[in-house]
Amino acid sequence: MNQTLKTLNNNNIEYYTPRWVWDTLRPYIPTDMTIWEAFRCDNEKSCDSANYLRELGFNVVNPLCDFFETTYDDVKAECCVSNPPFNMKKEVLERLLEFDKPFMLILPNIILNTIYFIEMAKKHPEIQIIILPKRIDFIKCDESKSKSTFHTLVVSYKLYLSERITFI
Numbered sequence: 001m002n003q004t005l006k007t008l009n010n011n012n013i014e015y016y017t018p019r020w021v022w023d024t025l026r027p028y029i030p031t032d033m034t035i036w037e038a039f040r041c042d043n044e045k046s047c048d049s050a051n052y053l054r055e056l057g058f059n060v061v062n063p064l065c066d067f068f069e070t071t072y073d074d075v076k077a078e079c080c081v082s083n084p085p086f087n088m089k090k091e092v093l094e095r096l097l098e099f100d101k102p103f104m105l106i107l108p109n110i111i112l113n114t115i116y117f118i119e120m121a122k123k124h125p126e127i128q129i130i131i132l133p134k135r136i137d138f139i140k141c142d143e144s145k146s147k148s149t150f151h152t153l154v155v156s157y158k159l160y161l162s163e164r165i166t167f168i
Contacts, residue, residue, distance in 0.1 A: 014041065015138035015146060017049050017083045017106060024168055025154060026056055028130060028161060029081055029104065036077035037062040038070075039084050048139075049083065067092070072101050079103060079159075083138075090116050093155070097124060102158040106136070109151040130154035131167045 029035065035058050037050035042064060050062030061075045068091070072078065080103040084092040089107050096103045097120060111117045112129075121127045135148040 014141050015083075016140075018136065018139055019052050021106065021132070021136055022049065022052055022056060024132065025081075025104070025130070028154075028156070028159065028166070029053075029058060030079055030102065030159065031058065033059075033078035033102065034076060035060045036072060036075050036080045036082070038067045038080050038082045040064060053081070068095060072099055080105070082106070090114075093117070093120060096157065100158075102156075104130075104154055104156045104159060106152055107155050109153045111155070112153075124157065125164075126158045126160075128156045128159065128161045128163070129165045130156060130161070131165065133168050 035053060037053065037060055040047055040050070040062055047062055050060045053060045058081075061077050063070075063075055065075070067084075072080070078101065080096060080101070082104075083106040086108055089105075089111060092105065093116075096105070109131075131153050132151075135150070136152050137148050138146045140146055
């Protein structure tokens with residue numbers, strides 16, 4: 001198996017998004033919707049993204065809940081904006097597409113090469129991609145930075161960006 005795939009599919013899933021990423025994505029995140037930052041754990045560090053998005057002026061909910069047993073209505077949100085565990089990317093995408101509501105997810109760019117994503121993108125022309133300007137060195141639980149060995153991108157749905165692929 002490809003080393004990148006091994007890294008992405010391991011059980012070490014607690015990596016957090018640095019603030020520069022949210023600063024970069026800010027113009028693309030809807031300001032008129034309540035945002036659901038859906039992935040957190042009981043570690044206080046896992047609330048940093050939601051807290052920072054609030055600092056940027058967004059209305060954000062970030063309850064401690066099981067994503068796979070929770071709906072947008074349960075949390076009173078209209079758009080999911082998150083960095084999900086990469087080892088569950090397919091399941092997360094499937095669930096969000098079932099809701100048929102807007103979302104924006106930070107995911108590894110290798111997803112573009114998967115049959116399941118290609119089929120999803122064919123079926124849902126509302127899927128759009130934002131290409132980030134550089135690799136993300138995610139933040140570990142101990143607050144040290146990872147040294148990313150792969151590129152990430154943003155998969156959005158029903159955000160109606162001006163292009164199907166947006167390069168930042």
